[in-house]
Amino acid sequence: EACLREVCKVYRMGDQEVPALRGVSVEFDPGSFWAVMGPSGSGKSTLLNILGCLDRPTSGRYLLQGDDVGALDDDTLSELRLRRLGFVFQSFNLIPQLTVEENIQLPLYYLGWEPEKSIERARELAAKFDLADRVGHRPTELSGGQQQRVAIARALANDPSIILADEPTGNVDSRMGGEIMQIISELNRSGKTIIMVTHEPHIAAFARQRLYMKDGAVEHIEEGR
Amino acid sequence: EACLREVCKVYRMGDQEVPALRGVSVEFDPGSFWAVMGPSGSGKSTLLNILGCLDRPTSGRYLLQGDDVGALDDDTLSELRLRRLGFVFQSFNLIPQLTVEENIQLPLYYLGWEPEKSIERARELAAKFDLADRVGHRPTELSGGQQQRVAIARALANDPSIILADEPTGNVDSRMGGEIMQIISELNRSGKTIIMVTHEPHIAAFARQRLYMKDGAVEHIEEGR
Numbered sequence: 546e547a548c549l550r551e552v553c554k555v556y557r558m559g560d561q562e563v564p565a566l567r568g569v570s571v572e573f574d575p576g577s578f579w580a581v582m583g584p585s586g587s588g589k590s591t592l593l594n595i596l597g598c599l600d601r602p603t604s605g606r607y608l609l610q611g612d613d614v615g616a617l618d619d620d621t622l623s624e625l626r627l628r629r630l631g632f633v634f635q636s637f638n639l640i641p642q643l644t645v646e647e648n649i650q651l652p653l654y655y656l657g658w659e660p661e662k663s664i665e666r667a668r669e670l671a672a673k674f675d676l677a678d679r680v681g682h683r684p685t686e687l688s689g690g691q692q693q694r695v696a697i698a699r700a701l702a703n704d705p706s707i708i709l710a711d712e713p714t715g716n717v718d719s720r721m722g723g724e725i726m727q728i729i730s731e732l733n734r735s736g737k738t739i740i741m742v743t744h745e746p747h748i749a750a751f752a753r754q755r756l757y758m759k760d761g762a763v764e765h766i767e768e769g770r
Numbered sequence: 771e772a773c774l775r776e777v778c779k780v781y782r783m784g785d786q787e788v789p790a791l792r793g794v795s796v797e798f799d800p801g802s803f804w805a806v807m808g809p810s811g812s813g814k815s816t817l818l819n820i821l822g823c824l825d826r827p828t829s830g831r832y833l834l835q836g837d838d839v840g841a842l843d844d845d846t847l848s849e850l851r852l853r854r855l856g857f858v859f860q861s862f863n864l865i866p867q868l869t870v871e872e873n874i875q876l877p878l879y880y881l882g883w884e885p886e887k888s889i890e891r892a893r894e895l896a897a898k899f900d901l902a903d904r905v906g907h908r909p910t911e912l913s914g915g916q917q918q919r920v921a922i923a924r925a926l927a928n929d930p931s932i933i934l935a936d937e938p939t940g941n942v943d944s945r946m947g948g949e950i951m952q953i954i955s956e957l958n959r960s961g962k963t964i965i966m967v968t969h970e971p972h973i974a975a976f977a978r979q980r981l982y983m984k985d986g987a988v989e990h991i992e993e994g995r
């Protein structure tokens with residue numbers, strides 16, 4: 546479904562270069578469920594950003610559902626992202642001027658959904674994540690874990706086939722973390738591909754494959770739950 | 771050292787009120803080490819913000835090292851915060867335009883330190899948190915866990931007597947989380963008061979008291995490690 550071949554990413558700042566990814570080659574099959582783990586700075590978010598078409602590799606190939614992503618222009622890439630991918634950012638990236646409902650609904654606006662249907666969809670997702678009574682509030686009026694749940698709800702609005710989640714339970718308590726993982730597991734059982742970054746072993750235990758990063762490279766992959 | 775008496779906090783948004791704290795009374799002794807736990811939205815960050823003098827209660831009393839905080843004006847409160855408290859925010863609150871070094875150094879600038887000494891202090895702290903080779907980079911050039919460590923380093927710059935940390939290990943891997951907790955434990959052994967929010971039981975296990983929040987109130991307190 547998503548195939549990386551010898552992908553490198555180098556960040557350049559003035560004279561300094563930081564090699565965030567060093568020749569990563571991984572194949573993510575349709576319907577698979579991955580946990581990506583590794584020390585801070587080992588390239589997990591960089592990997593997810595490339596998989597999510599939010600950034601481009603410095604070198605290497607990325608095939609996404611048959612398309613060679615490197616050959617696509619930015620507009621096509623944005624369209625691809627909007628239609629097929631759901632992304633939960635490590636820092637949430639909610640729009641502070643928009644309410645909970647408007648944040649969740651944003652992908653649908655860009656997909657051209659009718660306002661009635663997109664409000665319905667946003668409220669359904671808000672309820673799913675225990676936010677039904679907060680839909681009119683702005684991100685600054687929410688707790689850290691509440692913001693995280695808004696970010697997850699937004700990532701699911703377009704019913705993506707691939708869900709990329711960067712530490713989706715980093716800011717929530719264990720009970721809520723378990724509930725989020727039940728929802729994510731349910732989505733996987735319905736056929737969606739899940740690639741999530743986590744540093745929590747009990748969260749990683751929901752995945753069927755675990756990919757360990759170290760210094761920008763794949764250290765090893767484990768199968769099994 | 772820090773004493774809360776029947777502290778309430780109500781957030782008002784238009785017609786709606788959210789009671790974030792409901793009559794919280796707790797005494798934090800000098801040199802104590804607390805973990806504050808509880809479900810998402812139970813009032814943990816609100817409690818920390820009040821303890822850290824970043825927000826004022828709606829009602830109730832807060833005594834900090836003998837001072838009645840409610841009787842202090844904003845300038846005196848800012849000075850108190852700068853001199854006595856170190857705060858690690860759940861969302862880091864780094865200044866994007868400043869480098870790692872400049873972010874860490876910011877409290878010292880306000881305390882009037884000489885530039886030579888404040889650079890030395892900032893670099894010492896950067897090294898302590900494995901950031902020595904990144905001091906010239908900006909927050910957007912860092913991973914989530916690296917940003918978190920900058921936030922922790924900044925909170926320690928002024929050598930505060932009370933350290934308030936909101937999920938200080940939420941974005942780092944287990945090994946780095948253990949290293950952060952060793953540093954925090956070491957600070958506690960040197961006499962500092964630690965009040966940290968965490969949802970991770972293995973992080974909470976470093977504390978000697980654990981305060982459980984639920985729906986804005988103290989549910990119970992456990993002693994012992």
Ligand SMILES: Nc1ncnc2c1ncn2[C@@H]1O[C@H](COP(=O)(O)OP(=O)(O)OP(=O)(O)O)[C@@H](O)[C@H]1O
Pocket residue numbers: 685686687688689690691716717718781782783788789790808809810811812813814815816817860
């Ligand atoms: N600035 C604010 N304006 C309005 N409501 C707020 C504000 N900050 C927090 N709240 C609300 O007050 C309640 C308590 O929030 P708080 O951030 O203290 O919870 P928390 O225990 O830290 O949660 P989490 O574990 O999700 O970080 C929540 O319902 C939250 O939405």
Ligand SMILES: Nc1ncnc2c1ncn2[C@@H]1O[C@H](COP(=O)(O)OP(=O)(O)OP(=O)(O)O)[C@@H](O)[C@H]1O
Pocket residue numbers: 556557558563564565583584585586587588589590591592635910911912913914915916941942943
């Ligand atoms: N936009 C950027 N500009 C420059 N360097 C970056 C950028 N993003 C990440 N880096 C660097 O690339 C390396 C990998 O970063 P990445 O964010 O992928 O790590 P990570 O594994 O997600 O870490 P964490 O667990 O701390 O979130 C780090 O050294 C980081 O500082």
Ligand SMILES: [Mg+2]
Pocket residue numbers: 589590591635711913914915
């Ligand atoms: Mg990351």
Ligand SMILES: [Mg+2]
Pocket residue numbers: 688689690814815816860936
């Ligand atoms: Mg919080």
